[in-house]
Amino acid sequence: MLVSLWFMFLTFPIMVIRVNTVENEIEWRWTRMVFIGISAFFLSFVWRYFIKKQETGGQNSSIGEFIKRAFNFNLILNRYKLQVFIIFSIIVVAFPFLFSIYQTNIMSTALIYVILGLGLNIVVGLAGLLDLGYVAFYAVGAYSYALLNYHFGIGFWLALPIGAGMGALFGILLGYPVLRLRGDYLAIVTLGFGEIIRLILENWNDFSFGPSGIANIPRPGFFGINFSLSAASNYLYFLLIGLTLLTIFVVNRLQDSRIGRAWIALREDEIACQAMGIDKTKTKLTAFALGATWAGMAGVLFAAKTTFINPASFTIWESIIILCVVVLGGMGSVIGVILGALVLILLPEYLRAFSEYRMLVFGFILVVMMIFRPGGIFPNIRRTYKFQENKNQLKKRL
Amino acid sequence: MNPILEVKNLTMRFGGLLALDSLTLNVRADEIVALIGPNGAGKTTFFNCITGIYNPTKGNVLIRPPGKKQININGIKPNHVTERGMARTFQNIRLFPNMTVLENVMIGRHCRMKAGIAGAVFRNKSTLAEEKQVVQDSYEILEKIGLNQFVNELAMNLPYGAQRRLEIARAMATDPFILLLDEPAAGMNPQETKELDDLILWIRDSEKISILLIEHDMKLVMSLSDRIYVVDYGKKIAQGTPVQIKADPKVIKAYLGEDTDV
Numbered sequence: 229m230l231v232s233l234w235f236m237f238l239t240f241p242i243m244v245i246r247v248n249t250v251e252n253e254i255e256w257r258w259t260r261m262v263f264i265g266i267s268a269f270f271l272s273f274v275w276r277y278f279i280k281k282q283e284t285g286g287q288n289s290s291i292g293e294f295i296k297r298a299f300n301f302n303l304i305l306n307r308y309k310l311q312v313f314i315i316f317s318i319i320v321v322a323f324p325f326l327f328s329i330y331q332t333n334i335m336s337t338a339l340i341y342v343i344l345g346l347g348l349n350i351v352v353g354l355a356g357l358l359d360l361g362y363v364a365f366y367a368v369g370a371y372s373y374a375l376l377n378y379h380f381g382i383g384f385w386l387a388l389p390i391g392a393g394m395g396a397l398f399g400i401l402l403g404y405p406v407l408r409l410r411g412d413y414l415a416i417v418t419l420g421f422g423e424i425i426r427l428i429l430e431n432w433n434d435f436s437f438g439p440s441g442i443a444n445i446p447r448p449g450f451f452g453i454n455f456s457l458s459a460a461s462n463y464l465y466f467l468l469i470g471l472t473l474l475t476i477f478v479v480n481r482l483q484d485s486r487i488g489r490a491w492i493a494l495r496e497d498e499i500a501c502q503a504m505g506i507d508k509t510k511t512k513l514t515a516f517a518l519g520a521t522w523a524g525m526a527g528v529l530f531a532a533k534t535t536f537i538n539p540a541s542f543t544i545w546e547s548i549i550i551l552c553v554v555v556l557g558g559m560g561s562v563i564g565v566i567l568g569a570l571v572l573i574l575l576p577e578y579l580r581a582f583s584e585y586r587m588l589v590f591g592f593i594l595v596v597m598m599i600f601r602p603g604g605i606f607p608n609i610r611r612t613y614k615f616q617e618n619k620n621q622l623k624k625r626l
Numbered sequence: 627m628n629p630i631l632e633v634k635n636l637t638m639r640f641g642g643l644l645a646l647d648s649l650t651l652n653v654r655a656d657e658i659v660a661l662i663g664p665n666g667a668g669k670t671t672f673f674n675c676i677t678g679i680y681n682p683t684k685g686n687v688l689i690r691p692p693g694k695k696q697i698n699i700n701g702i703k704p705n706h707v708t709e710r711g712m713a714r715t716f717q718n719i720r721l722f723p724n725m726t727v728l729e730n731v732m733i734g735r736h737c738r739m740k741a742g743i744a745g746a747v748f749r750n751k752s753t754l755a756e757e758k759q760v761v762q763d764s765y766e767i768l769e770k771i772g773l774n775q776f777v778n779e780l781a782m783n784l785p786y787g788a789q790r791r792l793e794i795a796r797a798m799a800t801d802p803f804i805l806l807l808d809e810p811a812a813g814m815n816p817q818e819t820k821e822l823d824d825l826i827l828w829i830r831d832s833e834k835i836s837i838l839l840i841e842h843d844m845k846l847v848m849s850l851s852d853r854i855y856v857v858d859y860g861k862k863i864a865q866g867t868p869v870q871i872k873a874d875p876k877v878i879k880a881y882l883g884e885d886t887d888v
Contacts, residue, residue: 478747485746485753486739486760493722493733500720503677505708505737505800514743 233265278600320469324462332465336533338573339468340526345553345565346475347522352551353560354488355515356495358415360547361402361422365395365520367429367542369527374442374537375435384448388528395524396517398425403516407509410498422547429539441538445531464533471529475522476562482518483562491515556597628690629654630836631676631712631804636685638668638675638860645671647860648685653804655692658830658837660851662844664880668860669840670717673808677714678704691803709737713802715793717809717840723782727773727792730781731764734799764799771795771825787818791825798833805829807839811846819846826850848872856880 324332344366351359369391376382376390406417429436436442447460448467482488490511493501502508531537549572557568575593579586629652638646645668653659661669675682681701690696691711699707708714713734722730739760745753768774771791776784781792790810797805810826811819823846829835841847847854848868856864856871858880864871871877 481747481749482743485749486736486741486757487743487746489725489729489733490736492725492729493736496722496724497720499679499704500716500722501733502704503679503708503714503716503720504734504796505705505713506733507703507705518743 341569343526344550345569347519351519355491359418360415361418363547364422364425365523366527369524370531373528373531391528392521392525395520399517399520403513443536445535632688634686637683639683657852660847660854663857667857678707711803713797713800714806721781727776731799734796735760804836811843
């Protein structure tokens with residue numbers, strides 16, 4: 229009962245009051261309030277039912293179970309690995325030909341976020357360093373391409389490694405002063421760093437052209453062929469698919485290496501980590517630098533995709549979205565981050581059907597997600613080193 | 627015989643508090659040395675100072691790895707101390723809880739490995755061989771310590787006694803010539819303490835690793851150690867063999883308090 233009253237109060241301003249600007253009068257839609265009250269009342273029972281089920285079910289949350297049963301996620305992945313892989317690749321390849329340019333562009337944006345998410349996953353998910361200024365490296369990458377192109381006419385393919393390198397450089401620049409910090413303190417410093425970069429870009433007119441940004445950034449070329457608009461967006465889509473695959477490959481390899489192990493150990497216990505002979509400075513800096521490398525690369529891609537950049541694209545909100553991608557998807561989990569990026573970027577687009585309630589529904593989904601699946605959509609089931617006694621062989625399991 | 631660990635006049639000051647007051651201590655090869663003292667005497671601070679976690683205010687820490695020259699490790703980083711062959715365990719267990727037992731030991735091998743970023747990404751032959759070797763070595767260490775049954779368990783799921791042993795295994799994986807154990811028997815039952823006793827002797831005798839340990843379990847200390855140092859309020863109040871220490875009135879005073887004749 230209280231719940232429904234609370235919801236009635238919460239939604240009062242948006243659902244009940246409507247200001248008619250044409251006739252300058254306020255419309256009161258009381259019927260809606262009753263409707264919300266009743267539905268909140270019933271929904272609270274559904275809510276409690278799920279919570280109870282989750283509590284009794286222990287680790288396996290009810291919605292998680294439901295999803296698992298509905299899609300047979302693990303089953304499909306384990307038993308039909310090849311089939312799933314083939315179907316998935318067909319969908320990926322056929323996507324731009326089946327859907328409109330609009331859809332392809334949205335997908336490209338989502339893929340940029342997949343790359344960003346995977347990069348941030350190194351810093352946050354593996355090394356456990358909460359970075360709220362990740363967007364700064366994204367901006368560095370984007371502006372590297374835009375400015376190099378503007379001043380020296382450097383093309384996309386050359387700018388891509390330069391942008392990545394610039395990202396890594398700034399990663400180390402930020403990494404050095406914050407080596408001693410952890411957790412909340414680190415988060416605040418990185419937040420400040422992100423804002424500094426944005427403010428510099430906004431105010432240093434001679435250098436970055438300020439808030440008006442840089443326009444006419446060329447799209448990626450392909451041996452000098454000029455594409456039509458739709459071909460260009462398809463090309464960019466495939467380019468992004470390729471780079472996403474590269475990112476997944478590299479991040480996976482890193483995760484399963486000596487360096488990846490050191491990152492995880494650093495996340496688990498910093499002092500023990502040092503006492504076991506791991507160089508904290510070096511390990512943290514590599515995490516920052518490698519994370520920032522992907523952001524720099526994603527920045528170049530972003531600049532090439534939109535052909536216009538200004539500081540407004542690199543606000544704190546972007547950092548938060550990327551962090552959400554990682555947390556929502558499942559920290560440290562590659563599949564999780566990919567799903568997280570797709571959900572977070574595609575959902576608001578496809579929720580356009582709800583028009584003005586779009587962000588409300590979006591927010592609601594996030595809240596529900598975090599309550600019922602706190603580990604993320606696809607929680608990290610880390611591959612661990614398995615030791616088989618009879619074969620004395622290193623085997624990995626998912 | 628030359629000491630392999632030589633600590634000279636080590637002083638550590640935290641603001642106005644003198645935690646260690648020019649402490650001098652040495653450990654010779656193949657020796658088990660115990661450092662005892664009442665709670666808050668500065669034993670763990672001493673460990674933190676010589677392993678580089680704290681930077682001592684004054685004094686020198688010198689080590690002599692077998693077959694090498696004596697070096698001063700005063701004020702260098704903890705990871706470099708470990709690299710030079712002095713490994714430690716912690717009083718309150720500091721394992722990597724979400725990593726498996728095998729992975730915990732593999733972290734210990736980290737500083738003896740070389741693979742870099744390029745090696746990780748391209749996974750060339752030498753990296754693969756190194757990884758394989760590390761798994762092999764780590765498993766052998768676990769086998770020796772008797773933890774191989776837990777090899778694929780997460781460290782946090784281990785029984786308490788096994789966690790203590792895993793810390794020792796992890797420290798041994800760094801190939802030390804001296805092992806610093808900070809209260810290895812804390813919280814163990816008599817059976818586990820007995821096993822630990824055997825383990826420490828075995829480490830010294832078979833693995834040829836010298837041991838410096840902090841311990842409160844007097845039975846363990848007296849039966850194991852070749853020599854004992856007693857500290858109180860950061861000052862060394864006695865040193866000698868277990869028999870000497872047992873009879874030392876200063877030690878009894880520090881532990882039991884003074885007789886107060888009214």
